[in-house]
Amino acid sequence: MQKYLFLLLLIVPALFAKVQVAVSYPYIAALTKAVGGDNVEVATLAKGNWDPHFVVPRPSLIRQVAQADLLIINGAQLEIGWMPPLIAKSNNARIQPGTKGFLDLSHFVTLINKPSSVSRSGGDIHPDGNPHFSTDPFIMPSLADAIAAQLTRIDPEHAAAYQNNAEAFTQQWKQKLAVWEKEMAPLKGKKVVQYHELYNYFLKRFGLVSIGNIEPLPGINPSSRHTMELIDQMKAQNVTLILQDVYHNPKTAAYIAEKTGAHVVTLPHDVDAVHEADTLENLYNTMVERVTQP
């Protein structure tokens, strides 16, 4: 038994030659792979097609956080319901908040929708502001830079590689941003309705206006009264587009569409949320395509 244990202890350090990075969501994994290249090994904790607020802190995730040299989170309290117990139970001193092994991406983003007052009677609100900034492709280069800087702090040996990768990413990304901006231009000023305030950064970036949500309060299931009010509003303001996410029940959206004649568009919010959104680039390709051709 002891022999096997020693064997295990010999094998394990060999696996750690690369910088082990644990990230909360798939879009962060895509960014980290782009910046880290061959020098990093990335483990993604949450699934792209499930609710990012409700991830089960299962023990296998504790294992992944325990192995990490760097933990990168979205932040702005999106992970408040599941990340703290993983960090605590990981028994990993390297990735504790406040150390160089912990990176909160929301610190590099100007958050919008910060509530001026908070109360739980208003539903599951995020007191720091809207955390779903991953729907805005324009934010990605600054996040890539932040990841490169953090990787450099942990692994100074490959500083040049991280720097170059981040720059190369930004160069390529700028071309794509120009394309998306052009494709989205005709939609400027268009009024939409969404299930949860999940796409606010996307809408703000491309000049679309959200006039209401299907859920009456953040995190609270639709009610018939609120749905009726929303239908009246949509009719009054001539709204023809409903943005539905992949993890909430789409039946209310379908009902509203039937009553108003609007189109329901299932919009991915993260990499792997839908089949076509298999890369970071394809995430925004899919979003733009689905919104422009409902």
Place this chain on the structure above:
Amino acid sequence: MDARMLYNGEFMKKIVLTAALLPLFVWAQESSYTAYSSSFNQSAFIPDIALIVDTTYTNRNIKDNQQENLSLLGTEYPEYVEFNTNNGFNLNYAELSLHSDVDQVFELDGVFHFNTEGVEIEEAYFTTRALPWHLRLKGGKFKSDFGRHNHQHQHAWDFADAPLVYTTFLSPEGLNNAGLQLQWLAPTPWYMMAGVELMQSGNGASFSNESFDNVEAARAPALTVGYLKNSFDIDDTTILFGVSAATGDFKSEEKAVDARTKLYGADLLVKSYFNSYSYLGWQSELLYRDMSGSDVAADSDFAIKQAGAYSQLVYAYNRNWRAGVRYDTIFKNEIDGDKQSDNLDKYTLMAEYNPSEFSRLRAQYSHSSAFEDATTGNIQDINEFILELNIAIGSHGAHAF
């Protein structure tokens, strides 16, 4: 106001004085307020504070005072019933919990149960943040990580009461005492965690350490706990299994015993997630208790070997609705080699509605034929209905798996 008072010189003087001083107070308060708030305000360091209130309406087919006569053969249950004690309304507790980082080394947690009897320190412990080699140390008063159910707080339970085998072997509040805990996460590809705990003693159901009559207390700590837990996923199904052991002195004045207890546990959880909100979880635990020593009152030796288990199935339809069923049994009950009645069962059904993550309304029905009435010598069937409201405010940390 009495009109004459207006002409009372003394009174007028007071008014004038107050009026004169008032701006001064306002000014003083204003200036001290700005000075302190800008330079020495510490409100950003207020710990996470939460208040959880659990209240029930209970209806059972036996009178409250009859509970004292009930016992599971060989266990002297109920020594006390911690929750849902009376027929009618119960305030089980108002739980105040505080949590914060202390510094770069420690975190501190305090959990206090206020009820009509007084205040109880449910837990008060530090945990380390930065030990090397995947070690973590916890110290203070805390719930042991023995088994699966034991470390969970009441508001995280899937049912309104603890499983029968826990209530009878470890009392409703479980293994919870002052001590030290060391946990290690193994560098295995799957989740493997090993832990040891040294505790002052238990809380009187299977473990205690008291000096009385001719019995002298053992050298503390008088209770050692150890466990090994493993977990892995198959797609969206999590499997978690563990083995636990606790061994220690059982020197109790109340029970008039000088004995030692060994307690072994095995637990298994299989939880399948269908989407972000819906799951089916099957959880089972088996406990075996081996207690032997001398009965001080009768001046004779005794040996008790007992085993019990529970198995529960909980289905979450969505974020709002959950339902579950639990089967409890004590299937081995041997006192001094004599087989006692071992057909001791309890069946429980529950359904709950959660308007949000912060409030829960639960209805539970249970039927138990596990307890004997000492006055009649017969098994007393207990039918119990509990309507429970559990509500939380403030910042309550996310629960571990």
